[in-house]
Amino acid sequence: MKILSAKQLKEADEITMETEGISSTRLMERAASLVFNEIHERLEGADINIKIFCGIGNNGGDGLVVARLLHKYGYKVEVYVVNYSDKRSDDFLVNYDRYKKESNSWPELVKRKEDFPEISPGDFVVDAIFGIGLNRPAEGWLAELLRHINQSGAFCLAVDMPSGLFPDKVPTEDAAVIKANYTLTFQTPKIVFYLPETMGFAGEVQILDIGLDRSFLKDVKPLAQLIGKREARQLYKPRNKNTHKGDYGHCLVVGGSFGKIGSISLSARASLRAGAGLCSIFSPSCGYTILQTTLPEAMVITDEDANELTNIETDLDPDVICFGMGAGRSANTVKAFKTLLEQTKSSMLIDADGLNMLSENKELLALLPKNSVLTPHPKELKRLIGGWEDDFDKMKKIETFTKKYKVILVLKGAHSFVFSGKHIYINNSGNPGMATAGSGDVLSGIIAGLMSQKYEPLVAAILGVYLHGLSGDICAEKLGCEAMLSGDISDELGAAFLALMKDEKRG
Numbered sequence: 001m002k003i004l005s006a007k008q009l010k011e012a013d014e015i016t017m018e019t020e021g022i023s024s025t026r027l028m029e030r031a032a033s034l035v036f037n038e039i040h041e042r043l044e045g046a047d048i049n050i051k052i053f054c055g056i057g058n059n060g061g062d063g064l065v066v067a068r069l070l071h072k073y074g075y076k077v078e079v080y081v082v083n084y085s086d087k088r089s090d091d092f093l094v095n096y097d098r099y100k101k102e103s104n105s106w107p108e109l110v111k112r113k114e115d116f117p118e119i120s121p122g123d124f125v126v127d128a129i130f131g132i133g134l135n136r137p138a139e140g141w142l143a144e145l146l147r148h149i150n151q152s153g154a155f156c157l158a159v160d161m162p163s164g165l166f167p168d169k170v171p172t173e174d175a176a177v178i179k180a181n182y183t184l185t186f187q188t189p190k191i192v193f194y195l196p197e198t199m200g201f202a203g204e205v206q207i208l209d210i211g212l213d214r215s216f217l218k219d220v221k222p223l224a225q226l227i228g229k230r231e232a233r234q235l236y237k238p239r240n241k242n243t244h245k246g247d248y249g250h251c252l253v254v255g256g257s258f259g260k261i262g263s264i265s266l267s268a269r270a271s272l273r274a275g276a277g278l279c280s281i282f283s284p285s286c287g288y289t290i291l292q293t294t295l296p297e298a299m300v301i302t303d304e305d306a307n308e309l310t311n312i313e314t315d316l317d318p319d320v321i322c323f324g325m326g327a328g329r330s331a332n333t334v335k336a337f338k339t340l341l342e343q344t345k346s347s348m349l350i351d352a353d354g355l356n357m358l359s360e361n362k363e364l365l366a367l368l369p370k371n372s373v374l375t376p377h378p379k380e381l382k383r384l385i386g387g388w389e390d391d392f393d394k395m396k397k398i399e400t401f402t403k404k405y406k407v408i409l410v411l412k413g414a415h416s417f418v419f420s421g422k423h424i425y426i427n428n429s430g431n432p433g434m435a436t437a438g439s440g441d442v443l444s445g446i447i448a449g450l451m452s453q454k455y456e457p458l459v460a461a462i463l464g465v466y467l468h469g470l471s472g473d474i475c476a477e478k479l480g481c482e483a484m485l486s487g488d489i490s491d492e493l494g495a496a497f498l499a500l501m502k503d504e505k506r507g
């Protein structure tokens with residue numbers, strides 16, 4: 001699903017009104033009715049206090065429509081107009097009058113601290129103060145009001161965006177921003193819902209299709225793409241019957257050092273679970289017995305050295321090399337890595353110490369085969385590209401880096417991001433249980449396993465990250481977040497592939 005900027009969304013609104021020949025009031029009614037439906041479906045007429053805070057722009061207009069419909073269905077509604085300006089939008093005014101007329105009541109005006117209503121933890125708050133129109137931080141009593149709502153402990157539903165959160169900028173640390181439990185957002189998700197610095201504000205996000213112009217949405221170049229099941233399954237290539245293991249490629253996993261052989265075992269196992277036809281492992285010789293015992297499906301070749309990689313020589317012709325897990329970064333290993341890079345023509349996967357060696361020996365970056373996939377976590381990324389001001393600056397710097405070295409970069413996190421140089425893909429599967437030792441090794445193995453099956457490196461990265469998360473979700477359901485191990489993620493990959501292709505029953 002495309003993620004658009006505030007400017008693009010406003011353009012989509014305009015085009016929709018023009019092509020459908022409808023007014024902005026009509027579009028607001030359509031959008032806000034969907035918000036009402038979601039609330040009504042869940043509350044089922046519950047006898048609770050609903051406190052709706054409306055700004056004076058179109059987000060506030062949405063709030064007034066929701067208030068009117070809730071009132072009509074017999075809910076206990078109190079409406080507060082947050083009067084931060086006298087410049088009320090036209091659609092706010094239309095709906096302000098309709099609310100007064102149909103409910104026979106006047107919304108309360110809030111324009112200083114003394115006007116704040118009491119909010120009990122049992123209340124249901126609808127935040128319709130600011131949407132994508134926020135253009136400066138909330139200040140003074142307005143900031144206090146946002147904090148007052150946050151401190152109330154009441155369940156807070158944000159309309160389109162949590163108020164105080166910019167659609168395309170990171171707020172300062174001391175800024176007042178609504179911390180919503182749930183956000184019903186219009187048409188497309190906003191990028192700030194997925195960035196580490198701002199993802200905590202929206203709570204659970206649900207996207208409401210308000211029917212904006214299809215052809216505009218189809219043609220517009222998005223800020224990023226959100227990858228869910230629908231997008232991931234389009235990337236999956238079903239197998240032909242008349243094939244053999246050679247058709248699914250040979251993945252060579254290179255890494256490990258004394259005490260860190262487990263990492264390559266995890267990657268190799270995941271590459272096979274992801275469908276690689278063959279898997280070989282190259283490790284220091286201390287890994288031989290361990291690997292042959294833990295993973296009989298893989299072939300093992302060892303370095304002359306017992307404890308670290310010093311000379312990565314094989315007569316194999318693998319389809320992909322997955323390098324770096326547990327490798328350490330001694331001078332000997334750096335030398336061996338350099339030779340490997342010089343000799344490898346096809347795209348590689350580089351992870352963990354492979355990335356650290358690149359960071360410490362920047363001249364090696366120029367040797368990376370085109371379209372190699374790099375899979376750093378944030379600390380590895382910082383070592384690789386230097387620091388950044390905020391998440392938006394970070395994305396710009398990654399874009400420059402991927403263009404310069406012609407690589408694909410997977411930034412691991414709660415929502416992993418895949419950068420191709422041209423596009424950004426944001427993964428929407430996974431859970432906090434995956435923050436466990438070896439989870440990254442499993443991801444490298446999955447992506448390399450897909451690359452060995454001739455998935456384009458970019459496709460392998462996007463699909464691999466999604467499957468890794470989906471498999472993690474299956475593990476979390478079976479084991480809970482605390483108990484799951486990274487090896488479990490690998491072992492549930494089969495269930496993840498099946499779930500990817502299974503149609504959800506509607507209802």
Ligand SMILES: NC(=O)C1=CN([C@@H]2O[C@H](COP(=O)(O)OP(=O)(O)OC[C@H]3O[C@@H](n4cnc5c(N)ncnc54)[C@H](O)[C@@H]3O)[C@@H](O)[C@H]2O)[C@@H](O)CC1
Nearest residue numbers: 013028031057058059130131132133134135136137138160
């Ligand atoms: N036709 C449309 O454009 C639609 C818009 N919709 C709603 O409209 C929203 C956008 O509405 P608006 O563009 O009116 O903007 P908002 O309602 O988000 O904000 C209202 C106005 O507040 C002012 N403002 C911004 N930051 C401020 C601050 N810190 N302190 C004081 N004033 C500040 C700005 O002038 C802004 O235009 C969307 O988020 C969505 O909820 C929906 O009704 C769907 C259709």
Ligand SMILES: [K+]
Nearest residue numbers: 127130159161
């Ligand atoms: K809002």
